[in-house]
Amino acid sequence: MGIFQRFARIPLKSTYIWSLCRQYSTDLTAVDRALIQHRNPGAAPPRLPFSRVTQEDLAFFRTLLPGRTITDPDLLKSSNVDWLKTVEGNSEVLLRPKTTEEVSQILRYCNERNLAVCPQGGNTGLVGGSVPVFDEIILSTSLMKQVITFDNISGILTCQAGCVLENLSNYLEERDFIMPLDLGAKGSCHIGGNVSTNAGGLRLLRYGSLRGTVLGLEVVLADGRILNCLATLRKDNTGYDLKQLFIGSEGTLGVITAVSILCPRKPKAVNVAFLGCSSFQQLLETFQCCRGMLGEILSAFEFLDASCMSLLEKHLKLTNPITESPFYIVIETAGSNATHDEEKLHKFLEEVMTSSLVTDGTVATEATKIKALWSLRERVTEALTHEGYTYKYDISLPVEKIYDLVQDMRGHLGDMAKNVVGYGHVGDGNLHLNITSPSKDPALLAAIEPYVYEWTSKWKGSISAEHGLGLKKRNYIYYSKPSEAVALMGSIKAMLDPKGILNPYKTLPDNIH
Amino acid sequence: MGIFQRFARIPLKSTYIWSLCRQYSTDLTAVDRALIQHRNPGAAPPRLPFSRVTQEDLAFFRTLLPGRTITDPDLLKSSNVDWLKTVEGNSEVLLRPKTTEEVSQILRYCNERNLAVCPQGGNTGLVGGSVPVFDEIILSTSLMKQVITFDNISGILTCQAGCVLENLSNYLEERDFIMPLDLGAKGSCHIGGNVSTNAGGLRLLRYGSLRGTVLGLEVVLADGRILNCLATLRKDNTGYDLKQLFIGSEGTLGVITAVSILCPRKPKAVNVAFLGCSSFQQLLETFQCCRGMLGEILSAFEFLDASCMSLLEKHLKLTNPITESPFYIVIETAGSNATHDEEKLHKFLEEVMTSSLVTDGTVATEATKIKALWSLRERVTEALTHEGYTYKYDISLPVEKIYDLVQDMRGHLGDMAKNVVGYGHVGDGNLHLNITSPSKDPALLAAIEPYVYEWTSKWKGSISAEHGLGLKKRNYIYYSKPSEAVALMGSIKAMLDPKGILNPYKTLPDNIH
Incomplete structure (x- = not known):
């Protein structure tokens, strides 16, 4: 308890704490645990000593962004609270820049004035990362929604950060391409937010993570400097890959203003199967069999349990298309030859049905039915909110x-x-x-x-696979990352945002800011 | 010429230069050009004031690595010169650690003593990044060749950095998996070197870059601290993705000691087609057609021109299997169903032959013939050395x-x-x-x-797609990266390696160290 008490007496925002941790390096696990447990780690920490927004500040913003500096509390309400309605800030200013230059001017000003900023995309995050904790200025990308270029030979799309994922998907589908990521929140989430949180979603199995598909970023740093790494090349090994710093750092190191991303061709054939399994072991065996038999055309393997299905039926009035089962699987195939894909899928289904790995199932090849089957997986999050x-x-x-x-x-x-x-x-x-x-x-x-x-x-897992840490999970980082790594993250933050104005209280634990 | 002359008078290793550059920020392009052009930028810069290896140092290394501290000039010779024999250092010590702990002790010692270190894998790099420039101590990963774990459900391999790529490929093939990368130097290159240089190679088209497939790294920092980010998870969004800093940074930020990597299943069917085209425009049209018709089974689309073919014939006595053409294409398919793949390939070949995009071609499905066709592409580098x-x-x-x-x-x-x-x-x-x-x-x-x-x-290209910058290309970085980005790279280097002992004179330009 000695270490625990020692931390309880020291203000959290102190580099001294960290040097203490390092001294006790033989006992770091205990130290980390003490840091995590000595109070409710998901709760908001004390407000840091940032400046408060003055009338002069508002005058500056109104000159820079006429009609796009929002201070009406009613209009601010939805930007102050997260989608889950579990975290609420009380920001009094929402800024809606249209250009990178405007973002740069905003940040340069805020950095000089020591005003904290919460970058916000579609505000669909699930860990309280996209809303202010106190009175941080909300910097919204909602008006940065231009497609800059699309090259239909290479499939490389370059667009502003505020483009809504579904709009990009529609834009690409008309051109015979698709986005390499898809997620339930696609109707609201912004591509800049997707990249900032390194969103995973439903297509990662097939197209890999954004760390591979994002080819370039334009980022505004905390002091307003514009970092143009907006390359549109599949390969570029000239120096350190700086864009990686901003992928998944939840707006704490810079504000992403534009994205270049490699988009796959639209598959000529898509099939979705919805299957039931009587145990999770059988589900896993079905997965193994599926990977072997569907191979390169497998584009998703998702699951939900019977409790999820009950909630879908109860709250969203969705219908279970197959016999009631303890587990349900959504399998998607996407390929270039409908006949081949259907043959592979049918052989696979025959195999898993005859071997009783799967108890019942239905298959869709038509767009409306595919969408209906997918909604059973995609709308679980929504059903839970009820x-x-x-x-x-x-x-x-x-x-x-x-x-x-x-x-x-x-x-x-x-x-x-x-x-x-x-x-x-x-x-x-x-x-x-x-x-x-x-x-x-x-x-x-x-x-x-x-x-x-x-x-x-x-089990050496990650406490946040794809949602990020945001406000809610920040202090739990030590369960998945060693202290040396977290300390290094703190050094990176200090280097890029020395005043800590960018999305404070997020991602990094309270002992590191 | 004012700026040019100003740089000529100032010693290159000076932060003053960089602050000068920043003052002239309205004219950065001219400044960058001056920095690049004022002398032969690929040549070695002056030796930096690192310590020289003493008898006491050797005694320390011999105690730490008995029998693995090499000082015999004959044994050192091949490690002092690059594979192309274009760059030669004069290191007097080669260290061959077996464990991460040994690497840590070496670097802690070298950092304290201000001794420069050149990390070396298989020494197959093409930009002078893997050999010492002066008397840097060579830290070889050649004895770090253990596979640590392989999970045949997830396909995740964890191994020491010195494993030779081809050995890993063989290890995996026996277990029905493959490495997600393949390159001509596979018989010598180490996986740690592959990751340090973010190697691309022949399978990138299909399996993406190492930034997506490398799941975890263990790295020893310049001061000997061990950074364990050796996760074996496909998804992990807990804080900043530190491993990305070490992928592609050519050993200038840390020494990679172990790698976790996601390996694809071994395809059940592989086909290789070797085709001739009469113009590059036809080759490009063949590529577009190929992507559409082969889709998800396309695993490589490579080319060589007629001059390459002449060199293969002349120096390596390889035989051109088809009619002489201005351009040759190697197409590889890899899939889960031989019948489907062959059908797709034959339809594609029929299309490109009847439309005269391709003038002649041959197809291989049998391993020896596949290897023979691939060697026409893979051995061009070797033919050129003659x-x-x-x-x-x-x-x-x-x-x-x-x-x-x-x-x-x-x-x-x-x-x-x-x-x-x-x-x-x-x-x-x-x-x-x-x-x-x-x-x-x-x-x-x-x-x-x-x-x-x-x-x-x-044309907004990259001056190093996959080879890195090493010694030879370091000063050309400004052709592909803006000054703000290069300055930030310098800050990262200063943060992680304040004394600059790790692979000096490499990757970053001479005005940043």
Whole structure:
């Protein structure tokens, strides 16, 4: 308890803490744990000593962005609260720049004035990363929605950060291409936000992560400098790949203003199968069989459990198209030859049905039916919001372990939780564990955390596979990253944003800012 | 000329230079050009004031690495010179650690003693990045060749940095998997070197870059700290992705000691087609047709020109299997169903033959013949070494531009060059432009550079698509990266390696160290 007490006495924003941690390097795990546990780690920390917005500041912004400097509280309301309605800030200014130059001028001014800034895309994040914690100025990309170029030979798209993912998808489909990522929030999320959070989603299994498909970024740094790394080349090994710093750093190192991304050809044939399994073991065996038999045409392998299906039926009035089962799988194939793809899919289905790995199933090749089947997977998040309060966990684990966590959590929580459900991306070893309760419940939260993180850490998993850390998970980083790594992240933050004005209280733990 | 003269008077290793550059920020292009042009930018800079290895140092290394501290000049010779025999250092010590802990102790010692270190893998680099420039201690990964784990469900391999790529390929093939990268130097190159240089190679078109497939790294920092980011998860968004800093930074930010990498299943069917085209325009049309018709089974689309073929025939006695043509294409398909793949390939071949895009061709499905066809592409580099001295350029351009550069260069150089040949990765827009001469020829070099870089820069290409910058290309970085980006790279270097002991004189230009 000595270390614990030592930390309790020292203000959190102190480099002294970190040097203390380093001194106790033989006992870093205990230190990290103390840092994590000594108060509610998901809660907001104390406000840091940033300046407050003055009338002079507003006058500056109104001159720079006439009609696009929003201060009406009603208009600000939806930007102050996250999509899940679990985190709420009280920013009094929302800025809506249209150009990179405007973003640059805003940040240069804010940095000089020591005003904190919360960059915001479609505000669909799930970890409280996209809303202000206190009175940070909201810098919205909503008016930065121009496609800059699209090259239909290379498939390389360059666009402003505020383009809505679904709009980009529609734009590309007309040109016989698709975006390399797809996710449930596509109707609202911005590509800049997708890149800032290194969004994974439904196509990662096939097209890989944004770290491979994003070819270039334009970023405005905290002091207003514009970093133009907006290359449109598949390969470029000239020096360090700076854009990687901004992918997945949740707006804490710079504001992404434009993106170049490599887009695959639109597949000529798409099939979706919706299958039922009687155990998770059978689901895993189906996955193995699927990878072997569908190979290069497999574009998604997703799952949801029976509890998810009940919520879809109850709250969204969706219909289960097959016999009731403990587990459901969504398999998508995407290929260049419809006949070949259907033959592969049918052989696979024959194999898994005759071997009883799968108990029932249905297949769609027509767009409307494909969409209907996909919505059973995509709308689980939405169905959960009707249940009251949802505690959300986004965990990477070795694939054979992912459902053990759900079952273990059910046993651990017993009647305390209303629902404990699991769904997610089997192909990526990524579980979305969701626990609902009629309303916020500190006792339930205390039973879940740090239990869920300890469980994940024990199996060398990640406590955030794709959602990021944001506000809610920032202090849990040590469950997935060693102290040396977190300290180095702090050095990078200090180098790029010495005053810490960019999305404060997010991503990095409270002992590092 | 004012700026040019100003730089000529100031010692290159000076932060003052950079602050000067920043003052002249309205004229940065001219400044960058002056920095590049004021002397032979590929030549070695003056030795930096590192310590020299003493008898005490040797005694320390011999105690730490008994029998693995090499000082015999004969044994050191091959490690002091690059594979192309164009760059030679005069290191007097080669260290061969077996463990990460040993690497850590070496670097901690060298950092304290201010001894410079050149990390070395298989020493197959083409830009002088893997050999010492002066007397840097060579830190070889050649004894770090253990596979640590392989998970045959997820396909994730974890191994030490010194594993030879071909050995890993063989190891995986026995387990029904393959490495996601393949390159001509596979028999010698180390996976740690591949990752340090962000090697591209022959499979990038299909499996993407190492930035997506490398899941984790263990790295020893300049001061000996071990950074363990050796995750084996497909998705992990907990904080900044530090491993990206070390991918492609050519050993200047840390020494990679272990790698986790996602490996694809071994395809059940592989076909290779070797085709002839009568113009580069027809080759490009063949590529477009190929992408549409082969789609997801296309795993490589490579080319070589008639001059390359002549060199293969002349120096390596290889036989051209088809009618003589101005251009040759190697197409590889890899898929899960031999019948489907062959059907797709035959339809495609029928299409390109009947439309006269392709003039002649041959197809291989059997391993020995596949290997023979591939060697026509893979052994061009080797054939060139028999021509005398080779000036090598590794350029990314919009794909429709790549051969224009070869033709333009032929016209520009006229009789000065013995050969001007082009080959490379059409699918990635990556040209290998090679210019040969009986021996080193400063006049020829002056005609090539900066002409080739200006040409590339005009088309917003990369002056190093996959080879990196190393010693030879470091000062040309400004042709592909803006000054703000290079300055930020310098800050990252200063943060991670404040004494600059790691692979000095490489990657970053002389005004930044």
